[in-house]
Amino acid sequence: MADSLSPECTPLKKEYDSCFNAWFEGYLEPAVSISQLPAQQQRQTREEYSRKKAEEFQRKCGKLWEAYRGCVQKALKGKGLDKMLEQSREENAFNSMPPVIQDKAK
Template identity: 30%
Template sequence: MNSIGEECTELKREYDACFNAWFSDKFLKGKYKNDPCAGIFQKYQACVKQAIRDKGINLDEIEKPVLGTSNEQQTPANTTGTSV
């Protein structure tokens, strides 16, 4: 599967390959203290965020800190399942 931004697809493939190797060769064997893919992930994440911005999508809501704040376990506003 390609990335949201074509310019990010190669970074996505590189990260996917790194993650899959780490997951099967290390994590599943209990060796998960180091994440060798973190640098690749950061580059890929930055590329994806820029591609999203380039499409005119505002990232403010998804970048808002939630974990460890009073918003962490709040119920979404529309939980009735009805469409608005």
């Protein structure tokens, strides 16, 4: 894992990365086999699974994320990068999704 933007944030980043990676590995493992369910029930099951995993993330990693994010935001401000980021967001706002390019080789 790479170091953070600021050396004082690196321990928080490593702790958060470790927590996130463990959580994400569990997120990718299917909790239930839903392929045999009707489409409506599949969607409800996926939505419920996603909601439960989001709640699990908040319980396990939410405080670490907030601490790391706060540290990075403070470092950005200290380096004067916060204003540059805001300007960039204003000039190049993501107002819509980029177009999907169809593969013509199919």
